[in-house]
Amino acid sequence: MAEKVVLITGGAGGIGMDTAKAFLEQGDRVVLVDINQEALDKTKDVLEADEAQIKVIQANVTEESDVAxxxxxxxxxxxxxxxxxxxxxxxxxxxxIKDLEKEHFESIMGINVTGVFLGLKHVIQQMEKQGFGSIINTASNAAYIGSPGMPGYIASKHAVVGLTKTAALETAAQGIRVNAVAPAAIDTQMLTAIQSNISPDDPEAAAAAIRQGIPVGRFGTPMEVAQIVLFLASDKSSFVTGSIYNVDGGMQAD
Structure with missing residues (x-):
């Protein structure tokens, strides 16, 4: 099908918005999901798509009723x-780990793991009725490593990879493909927050340290992630399932 229906959670964030833009530019229809209605409305305005092309839905991805x-x-x-x-x-x-509050750990795991699981559960049910579909989860280079001070995020992204591979095996015979992108050091609000968390008094010093560890010498852009998502969504990747695609400027290879 030349025109696809694309559902995106985290749709008001940098990667979500640029991915939506990329799909809209090739004539697809897009549904954006986010917990922040105001951010969704702003994103819709920025994308300048008409009602026939785009729909926004406010939802908490940790609530099964919202996901359904x-x-x-x-x-x-x-x-x-x-x-x-x-x-x-x-x-x-x-x-x-010794200092992280239980509620903060559970909050990270709730959105990053339970939210991914619930999305998989309900979308797979729909795609099995159709007999086709492509699912792309967002993992991270955090899925491969340990990192002091980021126990919740690291654990959650390891879990996303496990869910991706399991879902791929469970659905391969039903015409559904499940893969993941693993971004790192992408120039988004999340990266800015990470820099501030690492070094509240000097976030730019944290940014410089992160850039120093990137072989290509710069941060990535949300659109560079979006292009891999487009590939995994397309028939060009028809024999690809259960795979994790690094979008990290060579960090994982280093």
Whole structure:
């Protein structure tokens, strides 16, 4: 199908918005999901798409009723879900395991793991009815490493990779492909927050230290992630499932 129906969680964030823009530019229809209604409305205005092309839905990805609703609203509006970009996520405070509050750990795991699981659960149910679909989860280079001060985020992204591989095996015979992108050091609000968490008094020093560890010598852009999502959503990747695509300027290879 030349025209796809694309569902994106975390749709008001930098990667979500640029991915939506990329899909809209090739004539697809997009549904954006985010917990922040005001941010969703601003994103919709920035994208300048008409009502026939874009829909926004406020939802908490950790609430199963909200997830079931955003899936149903997408199907009601556009008839199917061709592509699901399971992208919502948070980072959390920069604290060592011994200092991290239980509620902060649970909050990170709730959005980054339970939210991904619930999205998979309900979208897979719809895609099995259709007999086709492509799902792309957002992992991170954090899925491969340990990092002092980021226990919740690291643990959550390891879990996303496990869910991706398991879902891929469970759905391969049903015409559904499940993959993940693993971005690192992408110039977004989350990266800015990480820098501030690492070094509240001098975030630019944290930014310089991060850039120093990137072989290509710069931060990535949300659109560079979006282009990999487009590939994984397309028939060009028809024999790809259960894979994790690094978008990290060579960091994982170093």
């Amino acid at each position: 609703n955003y899936v149903q609203e997408t199907v009601d509006a556009f008839g199917r879900i061709d592509v699901f970009f399971n992208n919502a996520g948070i980072n959390g405070p920069h604290k060592m």
